[in-house]
Every structure is written in structure tokens, then in C-alpha cells.
Amino acid sequence: MDLNINILKRNELLAQKVIKGLESRNMTGYYADSKEEALKTALSLIPEGSSIAMGGAMSAHEIGLVKALKNGNYHFIDRDAAADKRAAMLESYDSDWFLASANAMTDDGILVNIDGNSNRVSMICQGPKQVLFIVGMNKICADLDDAMKRARNVAAPTNAQRFGLDTPCTKTGKCMDCKSPDTICCQFLITRFSRHAGRIHVILVNDVLGF
Numbered sequence: 001m002d003l004n005i006n007i008l009k010r011n012e013l014l015a016q017k018v019i020k021g022l023e024s025r026n027m028t029g030y031y032a033d034s035k036e037e038a039l040k041t042a043l044s045l046i047p048e049g050s051s052i053a054m055g056g057a058m059s060a061h062e063i064g065l066v067k068a069l070k071n072g073n074y075h076f077i078d079r080d081a082a083a084d085k086r087a088a089m090l091e092s093y094d095s096d097w098f099l100a101s102a103n104a105m106t107d108d109g110i111l112v113n114i115d116g117n118s119n120r121v122s123m124i125c126q127g128p129k130q131v132l133f134i135v136g137m138n139k140i141c142a143d144l145d146d147a148m149k150r151a152r153n154v155a156a157p158t159n160a161q162r163f164g165l166d167t168p169c170t171k172t173g174k175c176m177d178c179k180s181p182d183t184i185c186c187q188f189l190i191t192r193f194s195r196h197a198g199r200i201h202v203i204l205v206n207d208v209l210g211f
């Protein structure tokens with residue numbers, strides 16, 4: 001068995017474990033072997049005509065989902081382009097689907113997200129009727145401790161660097177547990193169970209997505 005087949009097999013087995021974990025937490029998981037397959041799965045879940053909002057989900061861009069939804073027969077709520085940002089935000093809370101990614105995830109299905117403005121974590125909790133996470137296998141961690149470490153030391157500093165924020169991590173590349181006015185680490189969301197069956201869906205993608 002060559003190295004690539006080994007990795008493929010290992011990721012598939014790992015994904016099966018994550019999907020089982022999600023099911024035990026009242027969430028639904030899917031495994032996609034490639035970005036193309038992930039896009040197909042996502043589009044099969046979201047009916048045409050749906051209203052869609054999103055919060056900083058690079059992975060949804062990377063599989064081509066945002067482009068497909070913007071160009072398709074959907075009502076995509078683009079908060080960045082909206083003249084009235086508050087109205088667009090409130091409309092997002094009432095959307096049919098919310099697109100998200102995870103900063104990290106445990107191999108038994110717990111999702112971890114850190115947020116600054118907190119629209120993303122609040123909409124994962126409540127509001128949009130359904131939530132769709134696109135998660136690359138690079139985000140899967142052995143346990144919650146590892147997932148928190150990944151979210152704080154990999155995802156958050158990379159995000160802060162991407163936005164050119166004035167935080168210690170943009171210089172060091174590591175979390176310094178700052179309380180800078182620019183910090184993007186205001187809220188930490190650990191999603192360990194969904195009260196509402198069928199609301200949260202996670203597509204695990206056999207690729208490196210986001211950061």
C-alpha cells in the first residue's frame with residue numbers, strides 16, 4: 001500500500017469515528033474524499049431558494065461552495081456588501097442555512113470556535129434554521145485539550161495575521177493570552193451537543209482546508 005492510499009484510508013477511518021461522535025451529539029456528519037465531492041454533498045443538502053448566511057468560513061470558499069451559491073438560485077446574504085450591515089446581520093440570524101467552519105474539532109465530534117465580533121459563534125448556537133460546517137481533516141484533534149490548543153495557537157494567530165491586527169500573536173505566531181483591543185479571542189464556543197436534531201451538519205473533507 002503506498003503512502004497516499006495509507007493516508008486516504010487513515011483519514012476515512014478517522015472520519016468514521018468523528019461521524020459516530022457527531023451522531024452521539026445529535027449532529028450529522030458526512031465524509032467527502034475531495035473538495036469536489038464536498039461541494040456536491042453541500043449542494044445536495046441546501047435546497048434551491050434557501051437564504052444563506054455565513055461567518056468567516058474559508059473552507060466554504062476553498063471547496064467552491066460560496067461561489068456556487070452566489071451564482072446559483074439562492075438568496076445569499078452578503079453582509080460585507082450590504083449598505084445596512086445591521087439589517088443584513090439580523091436577516092442572517094433568520095436565514096435558512098448558516099455556513100461555518102471549525103477552528104478545531106475532536107475526533108469524537110466536539111466543535112471548537114473562537115470569535116471576536118461573535119456573530120459567527122452566536123449564529124452557530126441559535127438563529128439560522130440549519131448550520132453547515134465544512135471541516136478539513138487537518139482540523140481534527142485527539143481531544144478537547146488539543147482542539148483548544150489548536151484553536152488558540154494555530155487558527156486564532158493566523159486569523160489575526162490575516163486581518164493585520166495589532167495583537168501579540170501577529171508577531172510571535174503564538175497565543176499570548178492578550179487583552180488587546182484588537183483581540184479576536186472574545187468568545188470561545190464548544191459545541192458538544194445539539195439540542196435540535198437535524199440542525200447541525202458537518203462535512204469532513206479529506207484535504208487541508210482553512211487554518
Ligand code: SF4
Nearest residue numbers: 156169175176178185
Ligand atoms: S488571545 Fe490575543 S494573542 Fe492570543 S490568539 Fe487571541 S488575539 Fe492572539
